[in-house]
Amino acid sequence: MSVLVYVEQAEGKFKKSVFEAVSYAKAIADQQSTNLSAISIGDVAESELKELGKYGASKVLNVSADQLKTFVNQAYASVIAAAASKESADIVVLSNSFSGKGLAPRIAVKLEAGLADGAVELPSTDGKFSVKKTAFSGKAFAITELTSANKVIALNPNAFGVKENATDASIENFAADIKQSDLGTVIKDIVRATDKVSLPDAELVVSAGRGLKGPENWGMIEELAGLLGAATACSKPVSDADWRPHSEHVGQTGIAISPNLYIAIGISGAIQHLAGVSSSKVIVVINKDPEAPFFKVADYGIVGDAFEVVPKLIEALKAHKG
Amino acid sequence: MKILVCISNVPDTTTKITFTNDNTEFNTAGVQYIVNPYDEIALSRAIELTEGGKGTITVINVGEAGNDPTVRKALAIGADEAVRVNAAPRDAYFVAKQIAEYARDKDYAMILTGRESIDYNGNQVAAMVGEFLDIPSISIIKKLDFDGTSATIEREIEGGKEVVTVSGKFVASCAEGVAEPKIPNMRGIMSARTKPLTVIEAVAIDAVTKVAKYETPAPRGAVKLVPADQTESLIGLLHSEAKVI
Numbered sequence: 432m433s434v435l436v437y438v439e440q441a442e443g444k445f446k447k448s449v450f451e452a453v454s455y456a457k458a459i460a461d462q463q464s465t466n467l468s469a470i471s472i473g474d475v476a477e478s479e480l481k482e483l484g485k486y487g488a489s490k491v492l493n494v495s496a497d498q499l500k501t502f503v504n505q506a507y508a509s510v511i512a513a514a515a516s517k518e519s520a521d522i523v524v525l526s527n528s529f530s531g532k533g534l535a536p537r538i539a540v541k542l543e544a545g546l547a548d549g550a551v552e553l554p555s556t557d558g559k560f561s562v563k564k565t566a567f568s569g570k571a572f573a574i575t576e577l578t579s580a581n582k583v584i585a586l587n588p589n590a591f592g593v594k595e596n597a598t599d600a601s602i603e604n605f606a607a608d609i610k611q612s613d614l615g616t617v618i619k620d621i622v623r624a625t626d627k628v629s630l631p632d633a634e635l636v637v638s639a640g641r642g643l644k645g646p647e648n649w650g651m652i653e654e655l656a657g658l659l660g661a662a663t664a665c666s667k668p669v670s671d672a673d674w675r676p677h678s679e680h681v682g683q684t685g686i687a688i689s690p691n692l693y694i695a696i697g698i699s700g701a702i703q704h705l706a707g708v709s710s711s712k713v714i715v716v717i718n719k720d721p722e723a724p725f726f727k728v729a730d731y732g733i734v735g736d737a738f739e740v741v742p743k744l745i746e747a748l749k750a751h752k753g
Numbered sequence: 754m755k756i757l758v759c760i761s762n763v764p765d766t767t768t769k770i771t772f773t774n775d776n777t778e779f780n781t782a783g784v785q786y787i788v789n790p791y792d793e794i795a796l797s798r799a800i801e802l803t804e805g806g807k808g809t810i811t812v813i814n815v816g817e818a819g820n821d822p823t824v825r826k827a828l829a830i831g832a833d834e835a836v837r838v839n840a841a842p843r844d845a846y847f848v849a850k851q852i853a854e855y856a857r858d859k860d861y862a863m864i865l866t867g868r869e870s871i872d873y874n875g876n877q878v879a880a881m882v883g884e885f886l887d888i889p890s891i892s893i894i895k896k897l898d899f900d901g902t903s904a905t906i907e908r909e910i911e912g913g914k915e916v917v918t919v920s921g922k923f924v925a926s927c928a929e930g931v932a933e934p935k936i937p938n939m940r941g942i943m944s945a946r947t948k949p950l951t952v953i954e955a956v957a958i959d960a961v962t963k964v965a966k967y968e969t970p971a972p973r974g975a976v977k978l979v980p981a982d983q984t985e986s987l988i989g990l991l992h993s994e995a996k997v998i
């Protein structure tokens with residue numbers, strides 16, 4: 432019995448959400464009085480793999496096969512399941528990232544495991560193994576019992592935090608068998624906006640809605656976000672009108688996020704929007720309508736015109752940063 | 754070309770979510786049910802891909818007879834036929850197995866789902882169906898083109914997108930951007946009544962998860978309002994009180 436964590440790399444590097452998944456998996460391994468191994472697939476330097484020890488991984492399986500340099504959902508799932516069986520792992524943990532969402536269900540089927548995706552807390556293990564996960568698009572949580580012997584957990588970004596737990600990680604090359612039939616998808620292109628903070632795992636988010644009146648007015652939103660090191664987001668009407676890309680739409684039919692700080696500017700706070708952001712730790716609402724429903728779920732609010740308030744905030748932030 | 758679209762029956766997006774029986778069951782009283790909005794996007798793209806006699810669409814739902822209005826809605830939007838697997842959907846594993854066993858010996862070029870259902874937010878069924886059938890699955894796609902033999906798909910990744918091609922059968926879960934959701938017209942609604950809706954029995958498989966209890970998010974304290982003429986003090990509050998910047 433042990434715990435295995437899949438550590439997703441992007442261009443040879445691990446992101447914070449990966450260290451968070453390792454920290455979370457280490458805490459589960461401690462709960463179970465067992466060891467934590469990690470599996471990395473792709474081209475990752477040994478020094479980067481060693482970093483995983485800092486968060487509690489005592490062993491890192493490294494798969495660097497040529498066919499697996501870039502993401503192939505089916506083959507990656509097979510390799511992770513093979514690693515789980517090699518390590519006798521009955522619990523597999525991964526980050527609930529876009530790729531993680533594609534992998535976790537396949538791993539669960541391979542291991543005949545119950546899957547808790549969107550996990551927000553450590554499992555409770557009082558006789559039953561239950562994981563708290565988001566449900567009803569942020570309007571509720573479901574305490575989900577995993578009744579199978581094997582278990583897969585996909586952790587929501589920002590739900591657990593990164594916790595250091597220094598261990599010396601041993602690195603071991605893992606030569607997994609790769610079936611040709613697992614290589615059915617081929618990546619033709621990867622487009623990454625490298626100058627921007629990625630929204631799903633951002634700690635700070637600046638979001639704006641129809642109150643901004645048009646896409647030409649997003650300059651101040653981007654400037655505020657840039658000063659904070661925040662990602663930008665928007666409401667549904669804004670992405671529907673193509674003022675901003677769909678990938679920025681947060682809410683019930685967009686993406687659900689749980690940053691430390693969510694600043695909503697010119698967004699009234701329809702129930703569908705609130706669903707996607709209600710698990711943010713601190714919510715700031717700026718709206719000229721004092722009756723906007725968003726104020727009811729905000730921690731801080733300013734009743735005022737975005738076109739006056741946001742420039743003042745930018746000035747204040749510049750002064751704060753000195 | 755035949756396309757299978759998986760349809761989930763979910764509470765309307767404006768539903769206030771409450772629970773009964775000591776928070777162990779979702780309170781269905783007064784709840785309006787709809788086709789899961791993401792599944793509508795998947796169905797709408799299937800309709801675009803089969804328009805002009807290029808193919809047919811089957812929608813499949815795993816659920817009891819109470820789901821039939823939702824299934825008929827999918828037929829009204831434009832599916833050609835419907836299949837309902839007559840069983841309460843116990844978990845994603847159970848549902849995916851039902852869909853996979855239905856599709857296994859049939860010649861669907863692709864199986865489409867929504868990116869997640871808006872009730873349990875799983876995004877599990879598509880990839881599980883792919884695994885049960887041992888065919889590729891691509892999750893959370895933003896664009897889907899099909900040239901008759903291979904598909905070109907854009908998939909969302911953190912901070913960008915990945916363009917993927919796949920030949921042969923596949924499963925994909927659709928997000929916003931794949932298609933504009935289609936609204937049923939009067940002709941669609943009329944014809945939906947007579948389109949075939951076949952009810953089949955479920956295959957036996959154990960569920961592997963069980964919701965033990967629901968919780969609602971803890972209410973926030975009252976909002977602290979900062980006067981608009983003291984906007985700059987917000988930065989101080991976020992720094993020293995909330996400690997988030």
